[in-house]
Amino acid sequence: DGGITQSPKYLFRKEGQNVTLSCEQNLNHDAMYWYRQDPGQGLRLIYYSQIVNDFQKGDIAEGYSVSREKKESFPLTVTSAQKNPTAFYLCASSMDRVYGYTFGSGTRLTVV
């Protein structure tokens, strides 16, 4: 079945450590996105990519970095510069805005 796979499901980060969240899709979608979700708030866009080797900052990109070397993959790195990284991270993809978005199952990141 086609879909989006996020891993790991749970991730723990120590202070000063960089961690990378994986997002893989087999939907042949061109565009991919990373959102952050905090309790009681709507999802906020971190980064997006509309084609391979190109990506743009979203609304809350500070302390995060991404790459898009393959169409299927869009990993997100949470750097030590992100001061409040504890949140639920969701990856999404879309073929075209006409068809809407598909989301992955999310990664919960906790600072320990």
Next chain:
Amino acid sequence: KQEVTQIPAALSVPEGENLVLNCSFTDSAIYNLQWFRQDPGKGLTSLLLIQSSQREQTSGRLNASLDKSSGRSTLYIAASQPGDSATYLCAVVLSGGYNKLIFGAGTRLAVHP
């Protein structure tokens, strides 16, 4: 700046009731609107997608309407069941710019037997 508001923030109802969840947006220049369901600790599942030229979409017991001029959408759930308990999110894509979803904070629904 587009803002999306969902009312109520939480709702608790007995099984069998018909429900209306509300979503409003400040900028009527949207391309489409999508309703999602989110179970605790899970990702988002798409329920209905309404293009700006459409008035409503239906899927089973769910019906979503769109009134773009007034900046409103409603999600109607018929004959609610305990399995409908989840958070329901609406999100819009603007007509201009890139394909970015702008979300409301959601309505947390509990349907009790």
